[in-house]
Amino acid sequence: MEDQRLPRPSNPAALRVLADLGASTVNVxxxxxxxxxxxxxxxxxxxxxxxxxxSDGLGASSGS
Known part of the structure; x- marks a missing residue:
């Protein structure tokens, strides 16, 4: 279960609740x-x- 409408867990307790509810992956x-x-x-x-x-200045190459 992954639902983009769920709040993103910002602590271990919230993450554990989502896991216990059957989440298969979690966006943090x-x-x-x-x-x-x-x-x-x-x-x-x-x-x-x-x-x-x-940003583009972090190593991304740009064509000229």
Whole structure:
């Protein structure tokens, strides 16, 4: 179960609830710290989807 309308869990307890409800993957907020992600990873082995944006100046090549 993945529902884009569900709130993104920002703590391990909320993630555990979604896992217990049958989630098969979870979208997490993009502003979590590495420590936050580690705490969330400790409560479940569900895939954690993390959306990141980067500017063109972060290594993307551009054609001229």
């Amino acid at each position: 907020p993009s502003d979590l710290t590495y420590a936050d992600l580690a705490e969330m990873r400790a409560v479940t082995d569900l895939p954690l989807d993390l959306y990141l944006e980067s």
